[in-house]
Amino acid sequence: MSLLNVSGLSHGFGDRAIFDDVSFRLLKGEHIGLIGANGEGKSTFLNVITKKLEPDAGKVEWTRRVRVGYLDQHTILEKGLSIRDALRGAFQYLFDMETEMNTLFGKMGEVEADELEKLLEETGVLQDMLTNNDFYAIDAKVEEVARGLGLDELGLDRDVTDLSGGQRTKVLLAKLLLEKPDILLLDEPTNYLDEQHIEWLVRYLQNYDNAFILISHDIPFVNQVVNLIYHVEHQKLTRYVGNYDEFMKVYDVKKQQLEAAYKKQQKEIAGLKDFVARNKARVSTRNMAMSRQKKLDKMDVIELASERPKPSFDFKLARTTGRMIFEARDLVIGYDEPLSKQLNLQMERGQKIALVGANGIGKTTLLKSLLGVIPALSGSVERGDYLEVGYFEQELNDDTGKTCLQEVWDTFPHLTQAEVRSALAHCGLTTKHIESKVSVLSGGEKAKVRLCKLMNTPSNVLLLDEPTNHLDVDAKDELKRALKAYKGSILLISHEHDFYEDVATDVWNGETWTTRVY
Numbered sequence: 001m002s003l004l005n006v007s008g009l010s011h012g013f014g015d016r017a018i019f020d021d022v023s024f025r026l027l028k029g030e031h032i033g034l035i036g037a038n039g040e041g042k043s044t045f046l047n048v049i050t051k052k053l054e055p056d057a058g059k060v061e062w063t064r065r066v067r068v069g070y071l072d073q074h075t076i077l078e079k080g081l082s083i084r085d086a087l088r089g090a091f092q093y094l095f096d097m098e099t100e101m102n103t104l105f106g107k108m109g110e111v112e113a114d115e116l117e118k119l120l121e122e123t124g125v126l127q128d129m130l131t132n133n134d135f136y137a138i139d140a141k142v143e144e145v146a147r148g149l150g151l152d153e154l155g156l157d158r159d160v161t162d163l164s165g166g167q168r169t170k171v172l173l174a175k176l177l178l179e180k181p182d183i184l185l186l187d188e189p190t191n192y193l194d195e196q197h198i199e200w201l202v203r204y205l206q207n208y209d210n211a212f213i214l215i216s217h218d219i220p221f222v223n224q225v226v227n228l229i230y231h232v233e234h235q236k237l238t239r240y241v242g243n244y245d246e247f248m249k250v251y252d253v254k255k256q257q258l259e260a261a262y263k264k265q266q267k268e269i270a271g272l273k274d275f276v277a278r279n280k281a282r283v284s285t286r287n288m289a290m291s292r293q294k295k296l297d298k299m300d301v302i303e304l305a306s307e308r309p310k311p312s313f314d315f316k317l318a319r320t321t322g323r324m325i326f327e328a329r330d331l332v333i334g335y336d337e338p339l340s341k342q343l344n345l346q347m348e349r350g351q352k353i354a355l356v357g358a359n360g361i362g363k364t365t366l367l368k369s370l371l372g373v374i375p376a377l378s379g380s381v382e383r384g385d386y387l388e389v390g391y392f393e394q395e396l397n398d399d400t401g402k403t404c405l406q407e408v409w410d411t412f413p414h415l416t417q418a419e420v421r422s423a424l425a426h427c428g429l430t431t432k433h434i435e436s437k438v439s440v441l442s443g444g445e446k447a448k449v450r451l452c453k454l455m456n457t458p459s460n461v462l463l464l465d466e467p468t469n470h471l472d473v474d475a476k477d478e479l480k481r482a483l484k485a486y487k488g489s490i491l492l493i494s495h496e497h498d499f500y501e502d503v504a505t506d507v508w509n510g511e512t513w514t515t516r517v518y
Contacts, residue, residue, distance in 0.1 A: 001028045003066050003183055003211060004049060009058035011041075011048055013440055016432045018044050020235040022058070026183065031205070032213045033222045033244060036232030037308050038444025038472045039433060042215045045232065046070065046185050069181035071173055071189055077160040084156040086171050087142045090178035094135045101126040145174045148200040149193065150358055166192030166359060166394070177204060184212035188443070190221050191469045194358040194495045217444070217472050219244050220498060234305045262302045272296050311428030311448065311475050313482035318388035318458035321349050325387065325461055325489050326370055331379035333362055333369045338377055340366070340513050349384075352483070352490040354500040357510030363493045364394060366510070367463050370491070390459030392450060394466045394493070404434045404441070404449050411453050427452045428475060443470030451479070460488040467492070468499050 004026040011019045018041035026032070034042050047053040049060050050070050062068070077086060088095075104123045108116055134141065146152045149170050154163070160171060169192045176184065190198050198221060205212065205225040213230075216222050222244045229240040229247040240247040272292045279285035280293070325347040333340045339362030347353060355363050368374045370381055371391065400407065409420045424434045427448040433441065438449060447470050454462075462483075468476050476499060483490060483503045494500040500507075 001063070002026065003028055003063050005059070005061045006049060007059050007061075009048065009055050009060070011044065011053070011055045011057075013436070016436065017235055019048075019055075019237070022235075022237045024230070024237055026211055026213070028182075028211055029209065030211045030228055031208070031226045032211070032228045032230055033226035034213050034215045034230050034232065035217075035222070035244065035247075036472075038428070038448065038470070038475065039430075039442050040232040041235075042232055043187055043442060045237075046187060046213070046215070050185065066183065067179070067181040068183050068185065069176045069179050070185040071169075071176055071187055077163075077168060077171065079159070079161045081160050082157045083146070083151055083154060083160060083163075083171055084142065086160050087146060087151075087156075087175050087178060088138065090175045091133075091135070091138050094130060094133055094138070097126055097130060098135065101130070141178060145178055148197065148204065149174050150197050150360065153358070154360055164360075170197075170359070180210065182210050184208070184210065184214075186212060187215045188217070188470060189214070190216060190218045190495075191466070192359060194356075195497060196358060198495070217468075217470070217476065218496065219473060258302065259304065262304050265299075265302050269296065269299070269301075309425060309428050309430060311478045312426045313451065313455060313478050314426075315390070315455050315462065315482060315486050315488070316458040317487055318460045319386055321387055321460045321489070322385035323349050324382075324384040325349060325351070326384060327382045328370065329380050329382070331369065331381060332377040333365045334377050335365070335374075338515050340515060342379060343513055345508075347489065347491065349489055350505075352486075352503055352505045353492065354504035354507045355491060355493045355510060356495070356500070356507060357514065359495075361510045361514035363510050364465055367391075367465055367491065367493065371463065387461055388459045389461045389463060390454045390457055392454055392462070392464045392467050394469065400438060403437055404429060407438055407449060408452055408456075412456060423452050423456055424449070427455075444472055444475065447471055448475065462486065462488060462490045462492075464490065464492045464494075466494060468494065468496055 002025055004024070006022065006024040009019050009022040009024070010017075034045065036042055044053065048055050050068065051060070101123050104119050104126075108119055111119065130136070143152065143156075146156060151167075151170055151174055154167060160168065163171065173186075173189055176186075189201065193201065198218075202221065202224045205214075214222065214226060224243075226243055227241075229242065229244060231238045231240060231247065231251065240250055242250075272295060276289045276293050276296070280289040326345075327347075328343050328345040331340070331343040331345070332338050333343070343366075355366070357363060365374065369376050371389065372381070372383070402410070404424055405417070405420060408424060409415065409417070412420065412423075415423075421431075421434055429445060429448055429452075433445055438446060441449070447467070451467070464483075467479060471479065480499055480503060483492070490503070492500055492503065
């Protein structure tokens with residue numbers, strides 16, 4: 001059964017085309033991975049099919065009464081609402097049903113016998129619906145999903161407006177999973193999950209009976225949960241059966257076949273053109289030349305799509321630091337209350353440390369405390385000599401109203417426009433991206449703009465807070481290479497084991513010192 005039909009879809013921003021005449025059909029139970037490079041239009045596609053964006057052309061038709069759940073990280077959670085209340089909101093339609101049933105019970109003492117019979121029948125139907133939808137096990141369901149995504153450690157009675165952006169996203173994801181809609185639309189759901197909770201989400205999605213469309217650059221995660229791939233590239237959407245690894249095998253073969261056919265055809269075209277040029281003037285060979293020209297004119301010429309620019313990251317190095325980068329003595333981090341035991345930590349020149357552990361235990365807080373951005377609750381941090389720190393923040397407001405070009409040029413006013421354009425191009429951004437406002441870029445493209453500024457500022461210590469969130473596969477691989485080649489020191493927060501294991505010389509597990517119970 002088809003849940004969604006998209007036909008003739010075209011869409012763009014200004015003169016930048018995103019989709020051209022795209023058609024798509026979603027069937028019940030399909031588990032789809034929507035994949036492609038940063039900026040190809042994956043999130044735009046979800047916004048179009050959910051009617052948040054009006055397409056320039058084409059039709060989007062949902063089956064009647066289909067329930068769609070969309071993980072939208074910009075959803076506002078109401079102040080005064082606890083995490084538990086937010087999650088229970090997934091079952092609001094059942095609570096409404098219970099209210100209706102109780103209202104009917106209240107009327108029963110005031111009606112005649114024949115009317116009472118009708119009321120009993122209506123309440124019976126409502127009671128059956130509540131029972132069939134596990135209404136009386138709602139709290140158990142809420143606690144199971146909250147535990148699976150690590151929300152129970154935050155405290156289910158905590159006000160949702162006290163949460164970080166990542167924690168709010170986890171609440172929205174948990175609520176969405178509890179709603180169990182006919183189709184789930186998930187845009188980078190693992191960005192704010194640690195390894196333990198990603199494993200739980202893998203098991204949940206593997207057993208999910210309904211359909212979902214998933215956008216993710218976490219390839220091991222995608223491989224475990226999808227059975228179809230839709231690849232977004234060059235304004236088209238192409239369907240492949242299987243997971244990401246199976247898609248790549250077929251995609252590589254198709255690409256090689258197309259390139260071989262292109263080369264063969266170009267050779268044939270060159271031969272025909274040469275023959276025509278040499279023989280069209282002679283009377284004796286003119287007819288043969290005209291025949292070859294007709295063949296050229298009718299030929300369906302194979303075109304190779306231009307390759308997207310691949311990023312090339314190279315961090316500028318400042319002068320060498322002293323032997324010690326920092327030393328924390330009896331350091332207790334936190335805001336209103338302690339997030340850690342007393343910490344005695346030391347980092348030396350040349351170390352590349354991965355800081356890992358569950359979300360919410362204070363990894364970002366530790367980073368900011370070591371930087372001096374926020375004061376320690378107690379203890380001290382001594383920083384070494386000649387430190388030039390480059391800091392990549394996990395959450396940052398990129399909506400300045402500037403174009404990419406202006407954003408970077410304002411940071412480096414001594415550079416020429418050509419040098420700024422070249423720096424952005426090195427990060428994998430095209431001319432159209434460079435001239436676009438930062439606010440209309442995808443999450444991955446915004447991250448590349450921030451990496452561009454970080455790379456071009458000389459540093460000898462890099463503090464990176466989840467730098468791979470939103471980055472596509474090529475950008476992640478290149479960032480890993482650049483960090484391995486970096487001659488300075490690195491303190492890196494990451495939940496992606498495949499990323500940090502080749503970079504880190506040491507791993508610090510924050511769960512050994514946090515005051516949060518895990």
